[in-house]
Amino acid sequence: MNIKIVKTDGDVEGLAEQKWVYSPSVKTHFFHPENLVEDVNGFDDSDYNGVGAVGSPACGDMMKMWIKVDPKSDKVVDCKWQTFGCASAIASTSMLSVMVTENGGMKVDDALALKPQNILERLGGLPPRKVHCSVLGDKALRKAINEYFRHSKQFDRMVIEGSVMVDPDTRITDRDIEEAVLEGADDMDKLQKKLKVGIANKDAYAKAEALMGKFMEKYYG
Amino acid sequence: MKISSQVNKLLKDHKKHDIYLDHAATTPMDPAVKAAMDPYFCDKFGNPSGFYEIGLRAHEALEEARNKVAKILNCSSREIVFCGSGTESDNLAILGVARFKGKGHIITSSIEHHAVLETIERLEKQGFDITILPVDRDGFVNPKDLDDAIREDTILASIMYANNEIGVIEPIKELATVCRNKGVLFHTDACQAGCSLDLDVKELGVDLMTINGSKIYGPKGVGCLYVKAGIRLEPIVYGGGQERGLRSGTENVPGVIGFAKALTLCQDDKDKENKRLTQLRDKLIKGLITKVPKCFLNGHAVKRLPNNVNITILDVEGEAMGLFLNELGIYASTGSACTSKSLDPSHVITALGLPYEAAHGSMRFTLGHCTTPEDIDFVIEVMPKIVEILRKISPLDLDSNEVQEGHGNLHYK
Numbered sequence: 001m002n003i004k005i006v007k008t009d010g011d012v013e014g015l016a017e018q019k020w021v022y023s024p025s026v027k028t029h030f031f032h033p034e035n036l037v038e039d040v041n042g043f044d045d046s047d048y049n050g051v052g053a054v055g056s057p058a059c060g061d062m063m064k065m066w067i068k069v070d071p072k073s074d075k076v077v078d079c080k081w082q083t084f085g086c087a088s089a090i091a092s093t094s095m096l097s098v099m100v101t102e103n104g105g106m107k108v109d110d111a112l113a114l115k116p117q118n119i120l121e122r123l124g125g126l127p128p129r130k131v132h133c134s135v136l137g138d139k140a141l142r143k144a145i146n147e148y149f150r151h152s153k154q155f156d157r158m159v160i161e162g163s164v165m166v167d168p169d170t171r172i173t174d175r176d177i178e179e180a181v182l183e184g185a186d187d188m189d190k191l192q193k194k195l196k197v198g199i200a201n202k203d204a205y206a207k208a209e210a211l212m213g214k215f216m217e218k219y220y221g
Numbered sequence: 222m223k224i225s226s227q228v229n230k231l232l233k234d235h236k237k238h239d240i241y242l243d244h245a246a247t248t249p250m251d252p253a254v255k256a257a258m259d260p261y262f263c264d265k266f267g268n269p270s271g272f273y274e275i276g277l278r279a280h281e282a283l284e285e286a287r288n289k290v291a292k293i294l295n296c297s298s299r300e301i302v303f304c305g306s307g308t309e310s311d312n313l314a315i316l317g318v319a320r321f322k323g324k325g326h327i328i329t330s331s332i333e334h335h336a337v338l339e340t341i342e343r344l345e346k347q348g349f350d351i352t353i354l355p356v357d358r359d360g361f362v363n364p365k366d367l368d369d370a371i372r373e374d375t376i377l378a379s380i381m382y383a384n385n386e387i388g389v390i391e392p393i394k395e396l397a398t399v400c401r402n403k404g405v406l407f408h409t410d411a412c413q414a415g416c417s418l419d420l421d422v423k424e425l426g427v428d429l430m431t432i433n434g435s436k437i438y439g440p441k442g443v444g445c446l447y448v449k450a451g452i453r454l455e456p457i458v459y460g461g462g463q464e465r466g467l468r469s470g471t472e473n474v475p476g477v478i479g480f481a482k483a484l485t486l487c488q489d490d491k492d493k494e495n496k497r498l499t500q501l502r503d504k505l506i507k508g509l510i511t512k513v514p515k516c517f518l519n520g521h522a523v524k525r526l527p528n529n530v531n532i533t534i535l536d537v538e539g540e541a542m543g544l545f546l547n548e549l550g551i552y553a554s555t556g557s558a559c560t561s562k563s564l565d566p567s568h569v570i571t572a573l574g575l576p577y578e579a580a581h582g583s584m585r586f587t588l589g590h591c592t593t594p595e596d597i598d599f600v601i602e603v604m605p606k607i608v609e610i611l612r613k614i615s616p617l618d619l620d621s622n623e624v625q626e627g628h629g630n631l632h633y634k
Contacts, residue, residue, distance in 0.1 A: 021544075030541070031228050031232070031548075032228060033224065036224060036613075036614060038223065038224055038613050039613070040616065040634045041634065053616070053633075056631065057577070057578040057617055057619060057629060057631065058576060058577040058578055058581075058629050059577070060557060060558045060559060060566065060577070060581045061538075062616065062617070063616070064616040064633070082614060082615060082616035082634075083614060083615065083616070084536065084537070084538060084614075084616060084617045085538050085541070085559070086541050086557065086559035087540060087541055087544050088559070089538075090541060090614060199558075199565070200577045
């Protein structure tokens with residue numbers, strides 16, 4: 001005997017009108033991810049000129065991103081990825097890869113300026129408690145672009161983030177924490193929801209907590 | 222095959238099922254329970270405290286339900302306190318003892334439900350000393366560890382009967398004996414045990430025991446606390462003095478009647494149902510472990526609830542697996558952080574000595590009355606396909622032996 005999930009109007013819930021926890025766009029990108037590296041062993045990455053990986057399996061999300069920048073136009077013309085994580089993490093990496101490659105490719109400088117919020121908007125939003133699952137993609141992209149700068153000897157363009165690394169797994173810096181505090185994070189729970197910092201990493205947690213205290217004092221003291 | 226076609230094939234090859242495998246979260250209500258409750262909403266609606274006939278009838282029905290529960294627990298009906306949930310029952314037991322005693326040391330285990338852990342951690346902030354006992358790789362609390370942890374000022378130990386995530390059945394009799402020998406009160410959260418385990422409080426030797434209606438095919442919003450005669454608790458809800466002053470508030474008469482009916486039905490049927498579920502459980506465990514690479518069982522293989530399967534599948538994340546299952550009409554739960562309100566994955570899986578990676582990739586299937594062998598076959602058929610798709614998306618290739626030994630070393634494909 002199977003249970004029928006009965007809606008209030010008495011109809012048995014059918015395929016046509018399923019309840020789905022995220023936006024339709026998240027669903028599309030989760031079940032049909034774009035620009036995915038499907039077989040990493042058979043993947044020829046030799047003509048990709050930047051690669052970046054962030055996250056860790058311990059904190060629940062990690063991703064690897066390969067980009068191809070056309071030196072003449074200074075545009076990202078290809079972007080491939082692999083992600084370990086939940087539906088939001090998979091969908092947001094997929095969406096990011098679409099955003100940087102659509103319309104002939106995004107200018108490198110514009111790609112560097114992408115923020116998680118831009119991806120969220122395109123995805124039609126995520127429930128608040130899932131936002132933290134979408135914050136790694138732009139960091140992986142920046143890492144890959146930086147590597148492209150290094151390979152192409154454009155050292156002057158490398159983003160030497162004048163900031164201190166707080167969590168090496170998720171590449172969260174003191175600057176990210178400052179921004180999060182300004183956006184309203186006033187305890188570690190909220191900070192972690194925004195930033196995914198110090199998960200499964202006690203040192204990083206302690207550092208983040210201390211920095212949050214410092215910025216709280218600075219701005220709201 | 223390209224992932225997109227693989228996904229399409231998976232979703233189109235199978236019609237959407239309705240396979241509910243999350244009975245540890247809550248059970249559907251047995252229609253017989255609903256029938257028993259029905260008269261007490263509109264017709265026999267009286268307040269059991271009333272002195273007139275309609276009140277007396279409600280009182281009588283309430284006490285009859287209490288007697289039924291007491292009979293199953295092998296205790297006096299005066300030792301049964303009804304309240305609003307399993308969580309409230311746990312809170313009443315723990316806060317009740319702590320506030321009556323005023324100070325002291327409390328012991329619990331690392332795999333308790335949040336209803337117990339959060340309550341005890343709250344007491345720590347209020348000045349109580351607490352000790353959280355570890356569990357071994359199989360999920361068991363060692364009675365010797367409990368014995369060693371007991372101090373002069375220990376007032377209470379609270380250790381669950383069966384774990385909600387991994388289904389492991391704790392050695393309650395041994396643990397309770399340790400406490401009794403040292404004059405320490407012993408509470409057990411038996412919310413997951415109500416359907417399938419013996420609830421004889423004399424045999425178990427417990428002083429306080431929590432059961433809840435929503436896990437036994439009964440109504441939600443009803444909990445029960447066994448309080449051994451002579452044990453003094455400070456109430457957590459004050460008012461009209463119902464439930465011997467331990468839980469004020471007009472009694473939930475239909476709820477209590479439903480609770481008693483549900484508990485009776487489950488307990489009457491448990492030998493037969495346990496046998497049936499154990500076979501299905503073991504079939505699912507074996508099927509998944511043989512068909513899905515890099516997959517292992519969490520919690521002891523035998524001393525576990527007959528309906529609980531908890532496995533870790535490496536390199537993939539639980540919510541993603543759960544959403545594929547949902548798309549096929551299979552409803553199950555995960556210990557991944559991505560479905561919890563915090564960012565931390567299951568404290569139970571990590572308490573087993575496994576790294577976070579193992580918790581993020583954990584899936585819990587809890588079977589129930591409605592589960593058929595065909596349901597299990599379907600899960601075994603689709604899980605390998607789902608995992609294959611998600612593994613293609615994942616850059617990871619973790620080492621199963623390393624993870625099972627407790628190390629989460631990073632390995633890429």
